[in-house]
Amino acid sequence: MPLIVAVGLFMEHLDSTIIATALPRMAEDLGVAPVRLNLAITTYLVAMAVFIPASGWIADRLGARRVFVGAMGLFLTGSLTCGAAPSMEILILGRLVQGLGGALMTPVGRLVMLRTVPRAELVSAMAWLTIPALIGPVVGPPLGGMLTTWASWRWIFWINLPIGLIGMVAALAMLPEVREDRRPPFDGLGFALSTVGLTAAVFAFETVGRDIVPLAVDALVALLGLVTLALYVRHARTAEHPLIDLKLLRRPTFAAAIWGGSLFRIGVGALPFLLPLQLQLGFGRSALQSGLTTFVAAIGAIGMKVAAKRVLTRYGFRATLTADAVIAGAFLAAIGFVTDTTPLAVVMGILLVGGFFRSLEFTAINVVAYSDITAEETSRATAFSSMMQQLSLSAGVALGALTLHVLEARSSGPLSSTDFSIALTLVGSVSMAAALVFARLPRAAGADLLKAEPRATE
Numbered sequence: 001m002p003l004i005v006a007v008g009l010f011m012e013h014l015d016s017t018i019i020a021t022a023l024p025r026m027a028e029d030l031g032v033a034p035v036r037l038n039l040a041i042t043t044y045l046v047a048m049a050v051f052i053p054a055s056g057w058i059a060d061r062l063g064a065r066r067v068f069v070g071a072m073g074l075f076l077t078g079s080l081t082c083g084a085a086p087s088m089e090i091l092i093l094g095r096l097v098q099g100l101g102g103a104l105m106t107p108v109g110r111l112v113m114l115r116t117v118p119r120a121e122l123v124s125a126m127a128w129l130t131i132p133a134l135i136g137p138v139v140g141p142p143l144g145g146m147l148t149t150w151a152s153w154r155w156i157f158w159i160n161l162p163i164g165l166i167g168m169v170a171a172l173a174m175l176p177e178v179r180e181d182r183r184p185p186f187d188g189l190g191f192a193l194s195t196v197g198l199t200a201a202v203f204a205f206e207t208v209g210r211d212i213v214p215l216a217v218d219a220l221v222a223l224l225g226l227v228t229l230a231l232y233v234r235h236a237r238t239a240e241h242p243l244i245d246l247k248l249l250r251r252p253t254f255a256a257a258i259w260g261g262s263l264f265r266i267g268v269g270a271l272p273f274l275l276p277l278q279l280q281l282g283f284g285r286s287a288l289q290s291g292l293t294t295f296v297a298a299i300g301a302i303g304m305k306v307a308a309k310r311v312l313t314r315y316g317f318r319a320t321l322t323a324d325a326v327i328a329g330a331f332l333a334a335i336g337f338v339t340d341t342t343p344l345a346v347v348m349g350i351l352l353v354g355g356f357f358r359s360l361e362f363t364a365i366n367v368v369a370y371s372d373i374t375a376e377e378t379s380r381a382t383a384f385s386s387m388m389q390q391l392s393l394s395a396g397v398a399l400g401a402l403t404l405h406v407l408e409a410r411s412s413g414p415l416s417s418t419d420f421s422i423a424l425t426l427v428g429s430v431s432m433a434a435a436l437v438f439a440r441l442p443r444a445a446g447a448d449l450l451k452a453e454p455r456a457t458e
Contacts, residue, residue, distance in 0.1 A: 052107060066177065068175065113125055202391070253368050404420070
């Protein structure tokens with residue numbers, strides 16, 4: 001079951017990073033400036049942010065398996081449209097459909113797992129689910145470069161078709177149908193406020209520091225997002241059935257996973273953006289050399305799957321999350337101290353070990369978040385958590401881009417390897433700061449998830 005859900009998660013994370021490598025070739029074929037095609041990335045992320053909050057309500061209304069399979073179908077329809085797009089407008093339309101499908105796939109897939117996987121097996125299940133989230137951004141850039149160079153940029157979208165069709169068939173055959181019997185009314189006002197607020201926030205995150213729109217426009221859009229989200233918070237405090245249930249933050253484990261997890265993901269979200277630029281612009285490596293170097297982080301993520309249950313059982317969630325945030329953040333910052341003369345084995349060793357600890361942290365966060373969530377709160381909790389994950393990853397890219405923009409403006413010259421070192425050290429420090437949040441967890445947080453041994457599935 002986790003592997004079936006992971007198919008959707010893998011496609012989503014692969015697609016969000018693979019397109020960046022192909023933008024220049026796509027722009028040339030479609031006859032537009034490469035900067036304008038950034039709208040294809042922003043449109044996808046905006047659609048994700050807008051519809052994720054409604055995913056839990058939709059799953060409870062229509063059934064999680066039906067929605068998950070339908071979301072995969074939407075994602076594949078969008079992929080087919082993008083691959084065949086004769087113009088930028090059609091490409092953006094396809095990305096919008098992809099974003100809608102992606103917004104439903106991840107939270108609904110996680111919802112199916114939470115409602116069907118025995119609690120004693122949740123750590124192992126989440127370990128499987130975490131791997132695609134780390135592999136996708138690592139595989140995306142080199143795969144996009146190879147497909148664009150040796151075939152056509154259109155294949156970066158069409159490659160989703162066989163993967164998604166296999167996932168849909170497996171989901172129809174094996175996933176159980178789950179839905180909540182008690183279905184509250186849809187929060188229309190909350191949806192409108194969250195749509196405007198999240199759209200503005202994601203747009204500001206994705207354009208800041210990239211010279212796509214003037215900085216003043218970014219600031220105004222960000223202000224609009226903050227004001228609208230503040231209005232949503234006010235609405236959610238009095239609404240009987242808010243779309244994004246802020247009352248869930250009263251649970252210490254869920255609140256720690258949201259705030260600590262967001263800090264950690266800001267650093268990790270910046271890595272797929274900063275590292276290829278460091279290797280290519282800072283060290284003069286080719287896109288293919290860059291991709292083959294960064295791929296080793298995926299091996300570390302896969303290796304974590306075997307160890308996650310053992311580590312958490314021995315040390316518990318609080319100690320693991322606190323210590324691992326420091327370790328993973330330190331390895332992230334350590335990449336900033338790499339130079340063009342650093343032996344390749346050392347670079348790959350840092351990425352390998354760092355991938356292991358980042359994956360362990362993600363697994364622990366994803367599990368402890370739901371340790372105190374009741375069955376009727378599960379759909380709202382998954383939507384809330386997925387929304388914050390998307391925002392924090394986008395914020396990580398924004399922080400990396402803004403840091404480089406400031407450093408470039410200060411030096412009045414091209415970016416140097418030192419600039420990338422500063423940016424990577426900064427985002428690594430942000431990830432390390434998550435330890436301050438996790439250290440406040442109760443000592444026994446999530447202990448009931450570690451009492452019983454899982455069946456022989458590891």
